[in-house]
Amino acid sequence: MTGMPRRRVSRPTIGMAPLIDCMLLLLIFFLLTSTFTRSRGIRIELPSSSTAAPERGRRFEITVERLGQVSFEGRPLSMDELSTALQRAVKKRGKLPVLLVADRRVPVGTLTAVIDRVRAARLETVAIATRREDGREAGEQ
Secondary structure: OOOOOOOOOOOOOOOHHHHHHHHHHHHHHHHHHOOOOOOOOOOOOOOEEOOOEOOOOOOEEEEEOOOOOEEEOOEEEOHHHHHHHHHHHHHHHOOOOEEEEEOOOOOHHHHHHHHHHHHHOOOOOEEEEEEEOOOOOEEEO
């Protein structure tokens, strides 16, 4: 056995570049196939409606909590601040429909005050967020 050279046994290795490529592709896949929803930090009990239908698209969102706290695009504001914020948003993003997400126990007077601010900002389309009476899906009326 002196005439035969010894064979070196190489240890198998796993290349890092293919692993990084696979991880990047998985990350991109999950980012593209995921749906992101904004969860509200406040609990609102929407009024029910038998004709509620989902509505999609760009819009401004005004939330009115049970105790009357008003939020615009997730930021708590006073009524005067709401007027200013709406006017700034119209200048920046144009005239979009307004989705009014209000607890079903909010007084009509408070809703009327909010709608007055919306009209003062020259926005005319206001949708009221509701839930279906059968509880299957949420939507807007």
